Every structure is written in C-alpha cells, then in structure tokens.
Amino acid sequence: MFRAILATGLLLTISNAHALKCQSGKKTLYTDERRCPSGFTISDTYGTGSLSVVGKSEEVKRQEAEYLNQRAAEQNRYQAQIAQAQVRESQQQRSTAYVCSTFAEQARALEAQMRRPNYAQEQERLKREHRSVRDHQYRNGC
Structure with missing residues (x-):
C-alpha cells in the first residue's frame, strides 16, 4: 500500500x-x-x-553575471566621461567669463580715453583699438 x-x-x-x-x-x-x-x-x-520549466546551467549563470558586470563597468566609464566633460565645460565657461571680463575692461578703458581731448590721430587709433576689442568680444560670444 x-x-x-x-x-x-x-x-x-x-x-x-x-x-x-x-x-x-x-x-x-x-x-x-x-x-x-x-x-x-x-x-x-x-x-x-x-x-516546461528549464533551469539555467551554471555556465549560463556565469555568462549572465559576466555580461552584467561588463555593463556596469561600461556604465561607470560612461559616467566618468560625463563628469569629465562637465568639468571641462565649467572650466571653459570660467575661462570664457574671464576673457569676456578682460575685453569689457579694455573697452571701458578705451572709451574713457576717447572721451578725453586727444589729437585726431590718437582718436583714430583709439577707435580702431576699440573696434578690435569689440570684434574680439563678438567672436568669443561675450
């Protein structure tokens, strides 16, 4: 029984x-x-x-784990590249801001000199220099 x-x-x-x-x-x-x-x-x-329910062999499990580890490593490298790009961009923005402020200072100084009484030749030189500084500002996106 x-x-x-x-x-x-x-x-x-x-x-x-x-x-x-x-x-x-x-x-x-x-x-x-x-x-x-x-x-x-x-x-x-x-x-x-x-x-039918078939389990995964140890080899398949190992391959899946290896693949997932590779994907995680790639993701970490990608995140590091993004962080580096952001740092470079912020440094570039700071550099551009410094260049723009320098050009603005030069333009203000030239404008102040142009308001003073000058000879005609000196006034023309100041105008050309002022125009050049403004062109540089435009080219640098200031």
Whole structure:
C-alpha cells in the first residue's frame, strides 16, 4: 500500500505540468493554473498544452553575471566621461567669463580715453583699438 502511494506521488511530480491558453482580445496568456484570470477566456481545450520549466546551467549563470558586470563597468566609464566633460565645460565657461571680463575692461578703458581731448590721430587709433576689442568680444560670444 505504501509503495502504491509513493509511486503515485512520484508519477505526479515527474509528469509534465499542464498549461492553459487564455485569451482576451489580442492578448494571449499561458498559465499553469486550472482556470483563466478574470477578463480572459479559455482559448484551447482545457489542459492540452504542456508547460516546461528549464533551469539555467551554471555556465549560463556565469555568462549572465559576466555580461552584467561588463555593463556596469561600461556604465561607470560612461559616467566618468560625463563628469569629465562637465568639468571641462565649467572650466571653459570660467575661462570664457574671464576673457569676456578682460575685453569689457579694455573697452571701458578705451572709451574713457576717447572721451578725453586727444589729437585726431590718437582718436583714430583709439577707435580702431576699440573696434578690435569689440570684434574680439563678438567672436568669443561675450
């Protein structure tokens, strides 16, 4: 009697699990439950499919872990590159701000000299120099 129960239990655990195909509109759901969830109807005859669950081998798990580690390393390198680019950009902005302030100082000094009484030749030289400084400001986006 005990052997019969044990044999029946082994047969139940060894046999394939049954899968149920449920549909709702264009959506298809395969389940190992005995009935479909709400909103779904049975598509095929009850319990005709078989459901197979295969575990991953150690080699596949190792490959997946290796891939995920590579992706994490790539992401870290990418983040480091972004940080370096942001640092370079902020340094460039500070450098540009310094250059712009220098040009603005030069332009103000030339304008102050141009307001003073000067000879015609000196006034022309100051105008050319002032125009050159303003051109440099424009080229540097000041």
